[in-house]
Amino acid sequence: xxxxxxxxxxxxxxxxxxxxxxxxxxxxxxxxxxxxxxxxxxxxxxxxxxxxxxxxxxxxxxxxxxxxxxxxxxxxxxxxxxxxxxxxxxxxxxxxxxxxxxxxxxxxxxxxxxxxxxxxxxxxxxxxxxxxxxxxxxxxxxxxxxxxxxxxxxxxxxxxxxxxxxxxxxxxxxxxxxxxxxxxxxxxxxxxxxxxxxxxxxxxxxxxxxxxxx
Numbered sequence: 001x002x003x004x005x006x007x008x009x010x011x012x013x014x015x016x017x018x019x020x021x022x023x024x025x026x027x028x029x030x031x032x033x034x035x036x037x038x039x040x041x042x043x044x045x046x047x048x049x050x051x052x053x054x055x056x057x058x059x060x061x062x063x064x065x066x067x068x069x070x071x072x073x074x075x076x077x078x079x080x081x082x083x084x085x086x087x088x089x090x091x092x093x094x095x096x097x098x099x100x101x102x103x104x105x106x107x108x109x110x111x112x113x114x115x116x117x118x119x120x121x122x123x124x125x126x127x128x129x130x131x132x133x134x135x136x137x138x139x140x141x142x143x144x145x146x147x148x149x150x151x152x153x154x155x156x157x158x159x160x161x162x163x164x165x166x167x168x169x170x171x172x173x174x175x176x177x178x179x180x181x182x183x184x185x186x187x188x189x190x191x192x193x194x195x196x197x198x199x200x201x202x203x204x205x206x207x208x209x210x211x212x213x214x
Contacts (some may be wrong), residue, residue: 024205029185029198035167036180041077045206047199049080050165050175053094058174059119062112064192068199076203082109083173084161091156093126094118099157100148106140113138179206 017033024030039046049065069078082098084091097114103108117123117134125131135142148154164170168183176184182202186195 011162024198024201027185030178030182030202030205031185033168033181033183035164037081037164037168037177039077039180040079044075044077045179045203045210046077046079047180047203048177048180049078050083050170050177051080052083052091052174053098053114053118053125053175054090055173056119061174062115066112066197072203075207080107081164082161083165083170084158085165086162090126093131095158095161096149096154097131099154103148103151103154103157103184104140104144110138110140134154176202178202179210182206189212 030118037048049058072078080098082091082095086097098107101110101114118125123130123134125134132142135145176199176200178184182205183196184199184202186198190198191212
């Protein structure tokens with residue numbers, strides 16, 4: 001009897017989970033990117049945050065985002081991605097900073113510091129002399145950083161970022177993309193708690209979609 005009750009409870013929980021994922025509506029809660037973003041975490045559900053360091057919304061999202069990331073299971077990977085558009089010189093300096101830190105393996109360590117420097121302390125990190133002084137203060141090897149910052153590979157990556165943003169019409173930051181193709185559509189006047197709850201639903205939806213392929 002107990003065993004049968006457990007089976008009924010499990011089935012009910014499964015159905016409730018399926019119904020929750022089914023509540024996500026394409027065009028309302030998410031849409032599908034025309035050009036998928038290639039994952040850097042094979043075998044995991046990758047969540048990409050498209051952001052701009054100078055975006056106040058992105059800055060205000062960082063603390064709740066960090067909490068959300070810490071709560072995710074091991075099959076979920078996270079990757080920030082700085083936006084880039086053609087003709088936007090105001091974005092290029094920040095995008096280069098992001099790519100150089102990423103190349104050095106320092107992005108996780110420095111991400112919150114960069115956001116704070118730009119949005120709280122109003123440090124103009126797009127000016128090279130200011131950037132160099134700030135890097136020294138942060139204990140970052142300047143010569144190594146500049147090899148990335150001014151390197152050919154960063155130039156190529158800037159071009160790739162531009163194509164991703166233009167081809168997918170990334171017009172707002174932050175934008176979250178799950179499993180390379182499911183773009184979260186945030187609701188108007190939505191709280192961080194509501195947004196990240198919906199993002200968790202989209203992750204579960206992507207996990208279910210991937211399991212059906214196997």
